Amino acid sequence: MKLKLTTLALGALMMAGPAMADLVFPDLSYRTGPYAAGGIPFSDGYNDYFTLINERDGGIGGVKARVVECETGYNTEKGVECYESTKGEGALVYQPLSTGITYQLIPKATADGIPMHTMGYGRTSAANGKVFSNVFNYPANYWDGASGVVNYLLEENAGDIKGKKLALVYHNSAYGKEPIRTLEELSKKHGFELSLLPVDHPGQEQKSQWLQIRRDRPDYVVMWGWGVMNQVGVQEAANIRFPMENFIGVWWSGAEHDVIPAGAKADGYKAITFHNVGRDFPVFDDVQTYVVDKGLAAGAGDQIGNVLYNRGFYAAMLAVEAAKKAQEIHGVADIDAGMMRDGMEALEITQELMTELGMPSFGPSFSVSCENHGGPGLVGMTQWDADTQTWSMISGFNPTDVDVIGALVAEDSASYAAEANIEERCN
Amino acid sequence: MFYREAGDFKLSYVEDSQTFPIRFDRYRYFAVLAVAYGVIPFFVNDYWANAILLPFLIYAIAAIGLNILVGYCGQVSLGTGGFMAVGAYACYKLMTAFPDVSMFIHVLLAGGITALICVLFGLPSLRIKGFYLAVATLAAQFFLVWLFNRVPWFYNYSASGQINAPEREVFGIIVTGPNAPAWATYMFCLIFVTFCAVVARNLTRGTQGRTWMAIRDMDIAAEIIGVSPLKAKMTAFAVSGFFVGISGALFFSVYLGAVEVGEAFGINKSFLVLFMVIIGGLGSIFGSFAGAAFLVLLPVVLKVVGVDMLGWPTDIVAHFQLVIVGALIVTFLILEPHGLAQLWRVAKEKLRLWPFPH
Numbered sequence: 093m094k095l096k097l098t099t100l101a102l103g104a105l106m107m108a109g110p111a112m113a114d115l116v117f118p119d120l121s122y123r124t125g126p127y128a129a130g131g132i133p134f135s136d137g138y139n140d141y142f143t144l145i146n147e148r149d150g151g152i153g154g155v156k157a158r159v160v161e162c163e164t165g166y167n168t169e170k171g172v173e174c175y176e177s178t179k180g181e182g183a184l185v186y187q188p189l190s191t192g193i194t195y196q197l198i199p200k201a202t203a204d205g206i207p208m209h210t211m212g213y214g215r216t217s218a219a220n221g222k223v224f225s226n227v228f229n230y231p232a233n234y235w236d237g238a239s240g241v242v243n244y245l246l247e248e249n250a251g252d253i254k255g256k257k258l259a260l261v262y263h264n265s266a267y268g269k270e271p272i273r274t275l276e277e278l279s280k281k282h283g284f285e286l287s288l289l290p291v292d293h294p295g296q297e298q299k300s301q302w303l304q305i306r307r308d309r310p311d312y313v314v315m316w317g318w319g320v321m322n323q324v325g326v327q328e329a330a331n332i333r334f335p336m337e338n339f340i341g342v343w344w345s346g347a348e349h350d351v352i353p354a355g356a357k358a359d360g361y362k363a364i365t366f367h368n369v370g371r372d373f374p375v376f377d378d379v380q381t382y383v384v385d386k387g388l389a390a391g392a393g394d395q396i397g398n399v400l401y402n403r404g405f406y407a408a409m410l411a412v413e414a415a416k417k418a419q420e421i422h423g424v425a426d427i428d429a430g431m432m433r434d435g436m437e438a439l440e441i442t443q444e445l446m447t448e449l450g451m452p453s454f455g456p457s458f459s460v461s462c463e464n465h466g467g468p469g470l471v472g473m474t475q476w477d478a479d480t481q482t483w484s485m486i487s488g489f490n491p492t493d494v495d496v497i498g499a500l501v502a503e504d505s506a507s508y509a510a511e512a513n514i515e516e517r518c519n
Numbered sequence: 520m521f522y523r524e525a526g527d528f529k530l531s532y533v534e535d536s537q538t539f540p541i542r543f544d545r546y547r548y549f550a551v552l553a554v555a556y557g558v559i560p561f562f563v564n565d566y567w568a569n570a571i572l573l574p575f576l577i578y579a580i581a582a583i584g585l586n587i588l589v590g591y592c593g594q595v596s597l598g599t600g601g602f603m604a605v606g607a608y609a610c611y612k613l614m615t616a617f618p619d620v621s622m623f624i625h626v627l628l629a630g631g632i633t634a635l636i637c638v639l640f641g642l643p644s645l646r647i648k649g650f651y652l653a654v655a656t657l658a659a660q661f662f663l664v665w666l667f668n669r670v671p672w673f674y675n676y677s678a679s680g681q682i683n684a685p686e687r688e689v690f691g692i693i694v695t696g697p698n699a700p701a702w703a704t705y706m707f708c709l710i711f712v713t714f715c716a717v718v719a720r721n722l723t724r725g726t727q728g729r730t731w732m733a734i735r736d737m738d739i740a741a742e743i744i745g746v747s748p749l750k751a752k753m754t755a756f757a758v759s760g761f762f763v764g765i766s767g768a769l770f771f772s773v774y775l776g777a778v779e780v781g782e783a784f785g786i787n788k789s790f791l792v793l794f795m796v797i798i799g800g801l802g803s804i805f806g807s808f809a810g811a812a813f814l815v816l817l818p819v820v821l822k823v824v825g826v827d828m829l830g831w832p833t834d835i836v837a838h839f840q841l842v843i844v845g846a847l848i849v850t851f852l853i854l855e856p857h858g859l860a861q862l863w864r865v866a867k868e869k870l871r872l873w874p875f876p877h
Contacts, residue, residue: 123834123837161826161832161833162833163826165837168777168782168783169783172569172570172774172775173570173822176566176569176570192777192782195777195779196776196777198777199776200776203697216678264668265779265782266679266681266779267679269678270678273678293781504678507677511683511685512683512685512696
């Protein structure tokens with residue numbers, strides 16, 4: 093706390109210095125409330141990457157990046173307040189880390205010409221760039237996640253999951269409801285039985301859902317949870333002795349703090365992911381040298397390598413690369429939100445680039461285009477090892493069911509376009 | 520000196536029974552209206568409208584509505600969030616079903632629909648009172664949220680269960696959706712606030728308000744002198760529901776634009792509005808405004824002071840917010856159990872005697 097105060101005081105001093113033109117990246121974080129356990133590491137990773145870029149490279153193309161943090165508490169009303177109060181500072185891209193706030197901001201940000209990057213959350217059909225001009229959700233979205241889980245199960249069962257029972261335990265909100273459509277389509281296609289078990293906000297009360305699981309004995313349980321719901325879900329599964337290797341979480345239900353409370357019983361729990369885990373990347377040495385050792389870390393500096401820290405870090409990396417792309421396209425260092433949008437639309441992430449950044453195979457390689465704002469949707473599987481207290485990738489980044497997802501994206505985005513009177517772009 | 524009845528001669532019964540008998544109050548009231556209608560719309564920007572003014576105005580309507588029920592009629596309700604959700608979903612269904620109709624009509628109709636639902640859930644109040652009624656309305660809260668989550672017809676079968684406000688107009692001016700100018704959304708809400716406040720004020724100081732207060736103060740005595748409890752309680756639920764429904768409709772369509780029922784209209788909302796009424800002052804229209812201002816503006820002010828001016832970490836400020844708002848609520852209720860409205864009343868009494876208190 094004291095360290096944090098001093099660093100912040102330092103930050104305030106530096107901010108009070110000569111006001112240079114800088115690139116503003118708002119961070120709508122939540123470090124309080126029932127979802128803080130996930131919000132804190134993500135925000136730390138997001139902040140630390142920008143600090144690293146400023147300290148090591150002197151900014152993006154010579155212009156310093158400035159992160160404006162605003163606390164939303166995962167609350168949509170505060171999210172709106174944060175958006176309005178930060179957009180005037182020249183915000184380049186918004187990453188609210190909340191599906192509810194994302195839904196709120198999609199029309200507002202589009203009207204204001206500011207891009208949004210909702211990586212692995214938000215409105216899935218925003219992958220259709222023809223309709224959603226300013227919203228990006230590369231490299232993967234919820235429906236890729238759902239399809240990735242099913243593909244993994246197919247692989248495990250030698251391509252046949254007919255008659256298997258799959259239960260979805262989900263957060264009863266826009267976020268948790270997102271995968272249902274895809275899973276329903278896939279259950280038709282592959283012939284598995286799907287049962288839906290909603291859990292109400294904030295998710296501490298799951299006794300009845302797990303009782304039902306105990307009674308129905310599904311072969312697999314998939315969890316779409318966030319915040320405190322994850323810990324409780326894993327604990328409940330352990331309590332009814334549900335085999336952990338058959339329990340799969342979405343990427344928001346697969347971090348260290350979700351499984352550690354259940355102790356050894358959580359061993360073998362799986363989660364789907366769209367980026368790599370662990371701290372064996374050369375870039376984290378730089379973070380240690382340039383950020384943590386200098387006392388500039390956003391948090392206590394102990395979260396490096398945490399799944400969600402890595403995700404925030406990855407989000408910031410993609411933002412910085414998009415900003416560089418924008419500088420390259422427009423030939424100016426001091427870009428605005430519209431240019432940033434162009435940069436995001438032309439973003440291309442290759443293995444060489446990631447290696448160069450000290451993050452070899454941190455995520456899948458992909459490229460964004462005017463039509464496709466969602467990337468290729470490659471997802472991998474991770475598994476928790478309770479002995480070593482680590483997550484590790486147990487598969488590569490595999491493709492998902494593009495036919496099913498593509499049709500659903502087209503359908504949902506068409507209905508949005510009709511509702512909001514949007515003409516298709518990119519023609 | 521300037522704040523007193525003396526010298527302000529009333530020449531007719533109408534003048535004698537006006538809302539603000541003291542001349543200074545009257546001028547102040549018109550000055551506030553003039554600033555609200557004539558000055559603010561020209562200066563308001565997106566931040567002021569969306570972060571401060573709209574929530575304040577909308578919560579003020581909700582607080583007036585709840586104040587009629589709790590403060591004037593004495594019927595405790597914990598279902599405000601659910602009733603706001605009824606207003607929001609009614610407004611959404613109307614907006615999408617009849618896109619060419621003016622938003623004014625949609626919002627008023629949404630209020631009317633909520634009034635009906637509110638009366639329905641108010642029926643138990645004829646048999647039960649106090650804490651038991653609170654539990655009955657709590658059931659309404661949970662049932663309504665569950666209903667809007669459960670039945671896809673209410674959210675037009677959208678994938679996520681969210682409702683989104685499409686762009687709608689009033690006399691050719693866009694008031695909902697992302698392209699609505701700040702002044703238009705502000706004016707739209709302001710007109711409803713003025714309408715609701717004037718209606719509420721005049722209802723509560725007339726026959727209707729007196730029957731409500733009679734029921735509140737002692738229902739058996741009121742019944743003996745000829746007040747019908749059925750009529751009094753049902754009208755209180757209806758009027759309260761109408762206002763709460765309007766606030767819910769505005770909250771969804773003008774302020775947030777996209778709503779998820781569990782998050783936006785959960786039990787927390789019911790408590791928030793109830794706290795506004797209690798802190799502002801039970802049985803006072805001014806108190807509803809004061810309570811709404813207190814609970815909407817204070818967190819924003821604390822955030823601006825803590826984060827933007829002092830540069831503290833956002834999480835520490837967020838925690839301090841809880842501590843400070845909580846401490847202030849406790850302090851206020853200890854020092855003045857009748858809320859901010861009572862402080863205002865005491866101040867007015869003092870002002871009447873000033874500068875010669877003896």
